[in-house]
Amino acid sequence: MYSLQRLSAVRPTVNKAIGTNPKDAAVVIPLRYDTDRNNPEVFWVKRSTKLAFLGGFYAFPGGQLDAHDAEARVEHCEDQERAAMISCAARELFEETGILLARGSETLTVGQRASLLDDLESERMSWSELITHYGLRLDADDFTFVGRWVTPPFAPRRFDTWFFLATCPAKQQPRVTGDSELESGEWISAREAYRKWELSEVLVPPPVLHALKTLAAGLTNDLVERFLSVPEAHRQPTRRIEFRPNYICFPLRTKTLPPATHTNCYLIYTSQEILVIDPGSPYDEEQEALASCVDDLISEGRTVREIVLTHVHPDHIGGVHALNGHLRAKHGGAVAIAAHRRTSESLKGQIHVDHFIEDGAVLELNGEPQIKLRALHTPGHARGHLCFHDERTGALISGDNVVGFGSVLIDPPEGDMRAYLASLKRMRELPNLSVLFGGHGPAVANPYKKIDEYISHRLEREELILAAVREGATTSKEIVARVYFDVSPKAHAMAERAVIAHLEKLEADGLLSRASDDSISATKAND
């Protein structure tokens, strides 16, 4: 057994760039008792695919701060905020894995610990009552602080998360409890876990990737320093997110559709080349951040091959000229811009597209690893919408057809509901999807389930709209009032666009007809 250096003087600096209040959360990285110092084992968990936030991702036990966490006393900790976060970390660890990391717990039997967990979960006792009642003591020396990470502002839920490294007590074995939000959990060497990420077998969020990489180098004396050596571990928002190796997701602030605030730019790279997909931000500071990330990749010996556009919308193309201007000024030349012919037509006078990408075309990057992207023309959200499928790893750049956060607007005439559903079905039929990289929000780890949800959501809407027409609604406004009654009036204009898209599809399907005064009626009963 070894003891980890205790770090007592880390004071995270307040960062104004964090933006809207992320929720406090704590995570424990559980280390195996008596683990090999050169190749340490951690207990990692797979998050349920049902979860809205990072469903299907691998992570460590943890969760949001509870208002009562601060009531539990934590020894050897003067800082109240930190004590509350340690209490939160210990409670979450107990709830999710059954590990009770408290002094005095060594005298409890497995059965007693199970009954304590039941007391907590059934709310017979609060966490602090339970600690006191059973004579347990939380001790800050058992929880080594290894960083505080803030979720990037592109996510539906954002957390300001304290990470603690902790050694599991000798006689306790973690197991994922049945009704938790986790699918499974296992001991794995950090090196092996990192390797799984390298092989594109798992998806992990940035702080978890950093932890695995740091621990893979062994439990050295400078371990804590290495954990804290990146600015992201001190609440600097993460810009460059590598959910999968060689696929950088770089969220950029754009004027996009609320509730989303950012559009993802993707930088796909090999040892020699970089493909930039959708540099969409019109803002200088965002363009500069992207350019500096591209510069880093160039400085390692790569060249930018092309800028590729998934579709025509302003939040996906807003930074194309700026990036090319930067490449011209700093690296001796602009690069070609590639998109679908339809996108090029719509962009006439705005952006000159040099290279048309047709359905089925393969973009192959030079260098290692082998990256071949097959283009799929998937109209519906926009006429010239393209998705890109990496057939080797199962990654799909899904553009705005399926997103990790927010909703997809089908706005005619650029939008076409019939084409959109056909595109979703086509995406659904791809043989080996393992992850979706959408235009907004985090990567989606359960592609088929997500696409199914999208399809059934649209079909349910369609049913409701058809029913509204059968019940006598004759205009899109009347339909909005009946079908979107639960939506704030502010969103009605947008809802009407979606209704119009559905009506066009229903008309094309032969289920509705339009009179000369434009009023709508059902053509036949559907039973």
Ligand SMILES: [Zn+2]
């Ligand atoms: Zn779009």
